Amino acid sequence: MPNPAMDTPTTRLEEIEQGTSLGKDAWLRLKKNKLAMASLFIFVFIVLLCFIGPFFGVQHPTTTHLDAKSQPPSKDFLLGSEHLGRDILSRILYGGQVSLIVGFIATFVSLIIGVSYGAVAGYIGGRTDVIMMRIVDVLYALPFMLIVIILTASFSEALQDIEFLHAMKEKSIVFEPDLLLLFFAIGFVEWLTMARIVRSQIITLKKQEFVDAAVSLGLSHKRIIFRHLIPNVFGSIIVYTTLTVPSVMRLEAVLSFLGLGVKPPNSSWGSLIKEGADRMYSDPWLLVFPALFFSLTIFSLNFLGDGLRDALDPKTSKD
């Protein structure tokens, strides 16, 4: 079917550059993978539940009901209440917002660092590449957990004093200055594998003719890297990003579990699991429901990532 808009040369170029057919192909293959599609639905469902659910008559997560402490699931408290009578469902939904926001933003930070670092190293090559990747090797050997803990615990107080962040905290139910620390501390440690994957792909891509063509057209290196090379690696980037989100969320949960990430009265799935673990013998629902939400999310993201890998078929190893 001839489309008049296609006749202008720019859109046609755009069409070739974007490679929509590849994306459509991948989507068709993904649709055939039942496990991945089920995971996608579960994940979208949980995200919608956390972000839209609170608008439908859920209690405020920090409202206490001292006459209804530690209630098992009932009509008033769908998933039970904790020792101060706060509604668990509401705490799980708002806590989920925190966990998911940290998961996405920290992944985004690591994505920006990893992709640009890997692309630059792979594109320049030679000595620069050797040195840059050696640095990545060395960083891999660092005890990250320790550095993240030091970063989050040391600078938490300093952030409390910043006026602007304080004002934001007043306005929002879930925001607190500590979240910024989590975004960056986790983002700064999770980019290494992404850098390796992108670099190895860029190295194979840069030998192809379209890069020679771009060079001979006199395009700048920056433009070649960001407009021509990186879009061709999108497949692997999407796959690995999907797999980074759950590992970031797990790191946040571990930190909050240890009392270093999200602090009360704010909550995340990690801190809720901690509260539940402390009272699991008398009030098991406090542990079971947050753990269920958390595990389901991690689960679905991992399956979705595996499915995307098969669908987009990048030539990357799992590492």
Added chain:
Amino acid sequence: MARFIISRFLQAILVLFSVLTITFFLTRLAPGNPFQEDKAIPKHILAKMDAYWGRDQPVMVQYGKQMWNFATLNFGPSFGNKGFTVNEVISMAFPVSFMIGLSGLLFALAIGIPIGILSAVKRNTGVDYSLMSFALVGICLPTFVIGPLLSIAMIKLGWLPALGWETPWVNWILPGLTLGLFYGAYFARLTRAGMLETLSQDYIRTARSKGVSETRVVLGHALKGGLVPVVGFVGPAVAALIGGSFVMESVFQLPGLGTHFIRAVTNRDTPLLLGCVATFGVLILITNFLSDILLAWLNPRHQSASDA
């Protein structure tokens, strides 16, 4: 080989040095004072305490002193644990963490490798699918969920002590098992992938055509190559196990080094913090080093590749 070992050793020293340096300056950049308590302490007393502990000197002098302390393996007194030196705190708490981490690693290998081998041998059958789904469940269930569940099961069943470290010869089992189940799932997937790749090699076909029994082909010929990805992951796994042992200490209420480390960070107890970081760092570097050597032995091509 000698060149390989020396270059890795020098690199390890460099890594350790940079980690300690980063740690030192991060803690000195952070606001707060180790002697600050809930009740405000008068300024002149704080200044005196700072002077007593040498915190009033220029930062670079303190940095030099700390590095020298590290080189002589004497970290000095702890700011937070009054009356204890850092060395004493570490020598009390480290064995607990070490035992949990080691048992976690051994459980993980003992669970993961057989499952991985079985899965690879029976690939694309019901056995393979169920084992691998089990492994994926293991990966998605974090240790801080498995741990409390195991602990509550033990409270109900009463087979093993559920919490604490009063009877060390049985107390390590639950935390070790929790970590082992989680990392065992990773090892199972890695072993399966490694075995599948090795089993498709020509020399395996040759061995089979010579009439070698299937058990010998799998365990005698293929296993050595199949374990390469597992050994490669042991280094990162130990780093992760340290983080995992922090969680285990919190879940099972164990007096390990992780608890001291976290308290040292929040209390700005720089000497203890550096001591912990150095201990964990050395542990990670030794494992990385051993796994590199083991890899080079398992797969000589790996050595020449990383030498270049």
